[in-house]
Amino acid sequence: MARVNRLALALLGLVVFLALWEAAPRLGLVNPALVPGPSSLPKAFVKELISGNWGEAVVGSLGHYAVGLVVGIGLGAIFGILTGMYRTIEALTAGVIRVLRPVPGLAWVPFAIIWFGVSPAAAVFIIAVGVFWIVFFAAFGAVRSVDRDLIELAAAFGYRSGWARLVKVVLPAATPGILVGVRTALGQAWMSVVAAEIFGVAGLGQRMMQASSLLASDIVVVYMLTMAALYGLVDIAFLGLSGWLTRWKA
């Protein structure tokens, strides 16, 4: 199918979806207080914007998101690479990983609250835990599958220390695999942000929950769409970055 056709159909589908959504409350099929039509959203959005709630929530959530990602990606990549490079480390950590890995990310919420209280640090912790495992396994797998011949090549040219091997071959060769993990982590982390904030940490999720307790369903929808839009932007930015980092690929 031609590109233009696909785009036209996608737009048509979106318009039909919005029309049905708008029609349902207007025709009295559903209670307008429970399902606010799209036409009510701009007003709700402007109200949130002017009160400053929206900006504050966005900044808060993006802050947790960014810090949680940096911590989770950093630690996951470091441990994943080390575990992939050294069999001894892999053997040492195998037992611990077996115990900790199956624990769902959200099962860390109680400890996050005990250790950090209902605070940004708790949100960062929950996000980082989820991201850590994804990036850890991606980095481990990517390092393990680095072409042995390239490592031998590095040795033939005198790069024999662990550090030289890492910098000259392992890290660049493993980068595409690590980036695949990072992309998965970006989505997972966004879910953790909302989850952590639903437990009360200030941000989009918390503001959404406040609105829902006031039955302000239009504001709830505004925040849902805000989350979708922010994630879309992050993903596009990431694809640009990762395309640039792996521009050497055929």
Next chain:
Amino acid sequence: MAHQMEGLIRLDGLALAFERDGTRTEVLRHLDLTIERGEFLALVGPSGVGKSTVLRVIAGLAHPSSGRISVAPRADGTPSSVAMVFQDARLLPWRRVIDNVAFGLERLQLTKSARRARALEMLDLVRLEALAERFPHELSGGQRQRVALARALAVDPDVLLMDEPFSALDPVTRHTLQDELVRIRAATAKTVLFVTHDIDEAVYLADRAILLSGSPARIADERRIDLPHPRRRDHHALVAATEHIHRRFAGDSYADGDGV
């Protein structure tokens, strides 16, 4: 001190075995080999005989279970160096051609611009300066081997180790690169240890060809080819040397029951 040592590289009673699933395969047993300074020595033999293993031992990538490798130091007393060209080029796919050539230079005390200049000079030598900014996947097989050769020459090694560098190329490209190697070798006066399973190639390029055969590998034949470069491929001396090694090659294979 240096005078009493014969040859640039000497292998004395080299032995090496691989252990796998409880079975021990002796690849080398008491192998003696001397590579003279400045010579082009070809190592021929059937696939699996242990040619790559010999190169890897010399490059320090594999360790013999017994025996000695001695490499004579340079005139100024500093240790001699080796550089390797592999059959599969082994370019780093994330580096542009010029940065692949500069790979071995990065551990030397050189500024970035000095490394670049040296890499460009080597690309010029292999006639590839126009492709300096390409990535490896944008090159043909022959061009990749030229880059691999430039990368090895860039570190100005005392010995160039080449492991079947042209065997994956089509016949026309292979002949071109053989002639390029002859030209570059004349220009740089490098000592070359060249591994191949192609007897014609060995005889065409080398000052001396050694046939490895059997398991564990031993030297089954040795030919000196005293013919100046550039050579004619159909020169009677080359044909005679090829014939001779071929007969040994075939005779030994039947005797050892490891056909080629």
